[in-house]
Amino acid sequence: MHSSSLLRVLASVGMLVTFLLPAVSAEASAPLRHPRRSHHISQVVGRYAGNATVVSWDVVNEVFDDNGGMRTSFWYNTLGQSFIADAFRAARAADSDARLCINDYNVEGVNAKSTAMYNLVSSLRQQGVPVDCVGFQGHLAIQYGFPNDIQQNMQRFADLGVQVRVTELDVRMQMPRDSSKDATQATYYRNVVNACNAVAACAGVTIWGFTDKYSWVPDTFAGQGAALIYDESYQRKPSYTAVHDALAGGTTTDPTPPTTPGTPAAGNLTSDSASLTWTASTDSGGSGLAGYNVYREQGTTDPQLGQSTTNSINLTGLSPSTQYQVYVRARDGAGNLSANSPPVTFTTVAGPGGGGGCTAAATVQTQWNSGYVVQPVTVTNSGTSAITGWTVTFTLPAGHTLTGSWNAAVTVSGQSVTARNAGYNGTLAGGGSTSFGFQGSRPNGGTQTPSGYTCA
Incomplete structure (x- = not known):
C-alpha cells in the first residue's frame, strides 16, 4: 500500500472521500496453526466485527510475482x-459479515499474473474458502499502454461469483506534463x-490519492508523476x-470534435506492415485530444486497423501484395470523432512464395517498469493452401531478456528470437490463424518492446 489519502469513485453514485479499509497483508500473515497469525487476525478483525463502517477486509495482499509465480515472503517460505x-x-471466524478480499497490482488485464490470481481464487472458492472479492490495484502509466481487456478480465473473475473492485487507481506519466499526456491520461x-x-x-x-502534490509516484518512479x-x-x-462524465453515463459538456488530421504518409512497407505519419489534430472542446483511429476504406463498412495516442502508427497484420487505402480520424476525451483525413494508398510487398506464406502481428498486453507481456502474437496463413509449420522471428531491444513463453518453441541468439510452432498448432488452413505469447524483462524504467516480427 502506498498512500493513506484515497478518493473512492462509486460507479453509480459519484465520488466520496473514504478511508483505507484495514489490510492483513501476505507479508504480515500466518495460518491458523501459527499462533501469531491467528492472534493478529482475531485481534485486528475481531475488534471491528459487526461495525457497519467496515464493509470489507483486504485479507491477502500482493502474493504473486509478475510472471505468475508466488511472491517470496516469510510466511510463504515458512x-x-x-x-x-x-x-x-x-x-471469517473473526468477522462473519464483512467481505474478504485478495488484492494485487499488474492484474488489470489478462496476463500471466492475473491468470495465476484467477486460478487461485477459483481453487479457493471450490474448496469453500471464503474469498468474496478481488481487487485490481490499477497503477497504470500512459507510456506502457492501456490494458484493453480490463473489462474482460473483471468479468471472468465476476463469473467466479466474487465482487471485483479497482482499489488503487492512478495513471502516471513521464514528466514534464503536457496537454497531449493529459488527454491520454483522461482516456x-x-x-x-x-x-x-x-x-x-x-x-x-478507488483513486489512489487526491492531488499530484502529495502523490507517492515521484518518490517511487524517477522522472514520472502527475498521476491524479x-x-x-x-x-x-x-x-x-x-471520471465525472463516465460516472454520468457518458454525458459530456464537450460537443466539439477535434480538427481533421492531415493526409497520412506511408513508409517502411513490408509484406505485413506499414508505418503512417500525419499532421496532428487540435481540440478546443475542453476534453482534450485523446488519440487517433486508423481505418481502411472498403466501401460501406470500413474496418478499423489500429489506434494511436500520437500522430503516427505502425500497422501490423496486413496481407502481402495487397493495396490499402487508409484514412485517419482524431478522437477527443469525450469520444467525439473528427472528419476523415484525406486517404493514402499503399501496397504491401510480396511475402514468401509471391504473396503466400504467413504473417505475424503482436500485441503488447501489459507493461511495467522492468518488463512486459506480449500476447497474442497472432500467426496467420496468408495463402490459400494449408501450411504445416511456421517460424516467427523478432528482435529484443538491447538489455532485454526473454523470461518465459507459451504455445511456441522459442530460442534466443543475442537479441534475435525465433519462435517455432508447437506440435499442436503448426497446421493452418488457408486464412487460418493461431497465437503464442511471451514475457520479457528490461532495464528498470524502460519503455521499449520487441519489434520486427516476421513469419515464414
Whole structure:
C-alpha cells in the first residue's frame, strides 16, 4: 500500500472521500496453526466485527510475482501457499459479515499474473474458502499502454461469483506534463470507470490519492508523476472531467470534435506492415485530444486497423501484395470523432512464395517498469493452401531478456528470437490463424518492446 489519502469513485453514485479499509497483508500473515497469525487476525478483525463502517477486509495482499509465480515472503517460505486459505478462514471466524478480499497490482488485464490470481481464487472458492472479492490495484502509466481487456478480465473473475473492485487507481506519466499526456491520461481514467460500470459485480473504483502534490509516484518512479485527477495546485485536470462524465453515463459538456488530421504518409512497407505519419489534430472542446483511429476504406463498412495516442502508427497484420487505402480520424476525451483525413494508398510487398506464406502481428498486453507481456502474437496463413509449420522471428531491444513463453518453441541468439510452432498448432488452413505469447524483462524504467516480427 502506498498512500493513506484515497478518493473512492462509486460507479453509480459519484465520488466520496473514504478511508483505507484495514489490510492483513501476505507479508504480515500466518495460518491458523501459527499462533501469531491467528492472534493478529482475531485481534485486528475481531475488534471491528459487526461495525457497519467496515464493509470489507483486504485479507491477502500482493502474493504473486509478475510472471505468475508466488511472491517470496516469510510466511510463504515458512508455511507454503496454504497460509492464504488459512488467513481467509481466520478472517471469517473473526468477522462473519464483512467481505474478504485478495488484492494485487499488474492484474488489470489478462496476463500471466492475473491468470495465476484467477486460478487461485477459483481453487479457493471450490474448496469453500471464503474469498468474496478481488481487487485490481490499477497503477497504470500512459507510456506502457492501456490494458484493453480490463473489462474482460473483471468479468471472468465476476463469473467466479466474487465482487471485483479497482482499489488503487492512478495513471502516471513521464514528466514534464503536457496537454497531449493529459488527454491520454483522461482516456485511461475514463476507460477504467467505464469498464467497472459495464461489469455488474464491480463495486467501485478507488483513486489512489487526491492531488499530484502529495502523490507517492515521484518518490517511487524517477522522472514520472502527475498521476491524479487534481494537479499540484488543487485544480481539476481533464482526468477529473473524464471520471465525472463516465460516472454520468457518458454525458459530456464537450460537443466539439477535434480538427481533421492531415493526409497520412506511408513508409517502411513490408509484406505485413506499414508505418503512417500525419499532421496532428487540435481540440478546443475542453476534453482534450485523446488519440487517433486508423481505418481502411472498403466501401460501406470500413474496418478499423489500429489506434494511436500520437500522430503516427505502425500497422501490423496486413496481407502481402495487397493495396490499402487508409484514412485517419482524431478522437477527443469525450469520444467525439473528427472528419476523415484525406486517404493514402499503399501496397504491401510480396511475402514468401509471391504473396503466400504467413504473417505475424503482436500485441503488447501489459507493461511495467522492468518488463512486459506480449500476447497474442497472432500467426496467420496468408495463402490459400494449408501450411504445416511456421517460424516467427523478432528482435529484443538491447538489455532485454526473454523470461518465459507459451504455445511456441522459442530460442534466443543475442537479441534475435525465433519462435517455432508447437506440435499442436503448426497446421493452418488457408486464412487460418493461431497465437503464442511471451514475457520479457528490461532495464528498470524502460519503455521499449520487441519489434520486427516476421513469419515464414
